Amino acid sequence: xxxxxxxxxxxxxxxxxxxxxxxxxxxxxxxxxxxxxxxxxxxxxxxxxxxxxxxxxxxxxxxxxxxxxxxxxxxxxxxxxxxxxxxxxxxxxxxxxxxxxxxxxxxxxxxxxxxxxxxxxxxxxxxxxxxxxxxxxxxxxxxxxxxxxxxxxxxxxxxxxxxxxxxxxxxxxxxxxxxxxxxxxxxxxxxxxxxxxxxxxxxxxxxxxxxx
Numbered sequence: 001x002x003x004x005x006x007x008x009x010x011x012x013x014x015x016x017x018x019x020x021x022x023x024x025x026x027x028x029x030x031x032x033x034x035x036x037x038x039x040x041x042x043x044x045x046x047x048x049x050x051x052x053x054x055x056x057x058x059x060x061x062x063x064x065x066x067x068x069x070x071x072x073x074x075x076x077x078x079x080x081x082x083x084x085x086x087x088x089x090x091x092x093x094x095x096x097x098x099x100x101x102x103x104x105x106x107x108x109x110x111x112x113x114x115x116x117x118x119x120x121x122x123x124x125x126x127x128x129x130x131x132x133x134x135x136x137x138x139x140x141x142x143x144x145x146x147x148x149x150x151x152x153x154x155x156x157x158x159x160x161x162x163x164x165x166x167x168x169x170x171x172x173x174x175x176x177x178x179x180x181x182x183x184x185x186x187x188x189x190x191x192x193x194x195x196x197x198x199x200x201x202x203x204x205x206x207x208x209x210x211x212x
Contacts, residue, residue: 001188004055005181009189011052015045018186020199026127027159029210032202033186035153037073037124049152050080053122054088056180057081057150064147065117067094068139070131078122081150097138115139118147125151126165126177136173146175154179157210164212183207 012018016039023034040049057064067085069078075096082094093113100109119139123131132149139146149169154177159165166177187207190200 001185002059004052004059005185006189008052008180009186011048015039020196020202029157029206032199032206035125035155037152046076046080047084049077050082050084051087052180053077053081053150053152054084054090056178057085057120058088058090060148060150060176060178062120062148062176062178063118064092064120066092066113066115066119067122068115068119068135069094069096069122070135071097071099074121074123074131077124081122097135109138110142115142115144117144119144120147121149123149123151125153125155126169129165129169129173132169132173132175136175148176148178150178150180152180154182156183156207156212158212162212167212183211 009018012035017036019034019036020032021034023031025031040046067078067082069075078094078096082092085092095110095112095115098109098111115138121132121135121139126132126149136146151166154164154166156164156166159168161168163171166179169175170177183203187200187203190196190203
């Protein structure tokens with residue numbers, strides 16, 4: 001596992017973004033862990049989060065020209081990632097959308113840079129893939145090309161069928177998805193720390209039951 005992945009998991013645990021226990025997912029499953037990206041909720045945490053997104057993007061080698069953050073959670077993520085990339089010497093424009101079109105001033109649904117070239121979507125997770133599909137439509141409507149999606153965590157569990165939500169996006173939409181970390185990374189992290197033997201057993205059992 002890359003150093004930045006291990007550092008990200010340590011960061012998520014310290015921030016209480018990643019918690020262990022019993023949590024009911026949207027699908028009604030009882031999960032032994034929960035990832036709440038909304039708790040990256042102060043300046044220092046958002047700064048570090050953007051740096052982890054930037055590391056994942058650069059490590060992927062995925063070609064892109066700009067970032068797009070879907071409203072609402074994707075907006076601060078795209079901004080923080082753009083700042084982090086600029087700190088690494090890669091200055092790229094970014095944009096985000098409004099939920100409702102503005103009928104005065106500059107108008108429209110897109111704020112920030114003009115959507116052009118290869119556009120990388122920045123979001124927290126992929127559940128049903130609705131946000132990604134809406135973003136694709138908007139990007140293509142402006143004559144730009146979707147380059148992929150970067151997310152914080154890939155839970156690697158089945159959706160409605162045998163594939164995960166991320167696999168469905170990759171296969172169904174022909175779009176690469178870059179997670180900062182995935183469930184396999186979490187298992188490796190827990191396996192390497194004897195303090196998490198109980199949590200490791202619970203996560204492995206969950207993966208055996210619901211893994212894609």
